Amino acid sequence: xxxxxxxxxxxxxxxxxxxxxxxxxxxxxxxxxxxxxxxxxxxxxxxxxxxxxxxxxxxxxxxxxxxxxxxxxxxxxxxxxxxxxxxxxxxxxxxxxxxxxxxxxxxxxxxxxxxxxxxxxxxxxxxxxxxxxxxxxxxxxxxxxxxxxxxxxxxxxxxx
Amino acid sequence: xxxxxxxxxxxxxxxxxxxxxxxxxxxxxxxxxxxxxxxxxxxxxxxxxxxxxxxxxxxxxxxxxxxxxxxxxxxxxxxxxxx
Numbered sequence: 360x361x362x363x364x365x366x367x368x369x370x371x372x373x374x375x376x377x378x379x380x381x382x383x384x385x386x387x388x389x390x391x392x393x394x395x396x397x398x399x400x401x402x403x404x405x406x407x408x409x410x411x412x413x414x415x416x417x418x419x420x421x422x423x424x425x426x427x428x429x430x431x432x433x434x435x436x437x438x439x440x441x442x443x444x445x446x447x448x449x450x451x452x453x454x455x456x457x458x459x460x461x462x463x464x465x466x467x468x469x470x471x472x473x474x475x476x477x478x479x480x481x482x483x484x485x486x487x488x489x490x491x492x493x494x495x496x497x498x499x500x501x502x503x504x505x506x507x508x509x510x511x512x513x514x515x516x517x518x519x
Numbered sequence: 520x521x522x523x524x525x526x527x528x529x530x531x532x533x534x535x536x537x538x539x540x541x542x543x544x545x546x547x548x549x550x551x552x553x554x555x556x557x558x559x560x561x562x563x564x565x566x567x568x569x570x571x572x573x574x575x576x577x578x579x580x581x582x583x584x585x586x587x588x589x590x591x592x593x594x595x596x597x598x599x600x601x602x
Contacts, residue, residue, distance in 0.1 A: 412525055412526055414596070417575060496600045
C-alpha cells in the first residue's frame, strides 16, 4: 500500500503521479484519477486567479487521517492526494486524488469519499481575484450533502 | 492560549494569530467567541455571525460547545472551501 499526501504550491504532473502508483507491481487493476482545475469564471464572471489559504499545521494531518479512513473502508492498493495552495491561475491544477485498487468499485468510491471530504472538512479556503477586487468563495450546501452520505459506516459493504 | 484566524475571519480581526488569556468564566468555544466580540470593533465584526464560524482546538475540528480548558491553539475560520 503506497500513500502519498502533499501540500505544495508547485504544480504536479498527473501522468507521472498516476504511473507511480502501478509501477513495478501487477496487482493494481484500477486507478481512478480526479484532477481539480481552476476555472476561468466563477458564478458566470471571469476571474484573474484563485488564492488558496490553508491551515498548515492541520491540513496535512487531517488529509492523512481521511486517507487512513479510506484505506479502512475500501481494499485500496495506493492513494495519492496533492493539494496546492497559494495563487493559482485559470487552467492550472488545484488538487489531485488518485486511488488504486484491484477493481474499479473501490477506487471510484474512495476517490469520491476523499474529494467530498476535501471540499467540506479540509482546512482550505478559496479567494477569487477579479479586476473588481477579491472575494472569498462561500461554502456550497451541495458539497455538505455529498459529504454527509459517507457518514454511514455501512458504506464499505455497499461500495464493494 | 494561542488563537489563529483564517480567511475572512483573519481579515476582519486584522491579524493571523495572537496570545490571549480569557477569564476563567469562559469555558467553551461559543463563550470564547462571545468574549472576543467584546474586545473591539474588529472582533465584533469578525464574530458577528458566530454561528457561521467553525473552530478547531489543537488542530481538530470541534463544535461550539467544546470545552477550551487545556487548549494550546484554537483556530477560527469560515466553512471550508478546498478541493
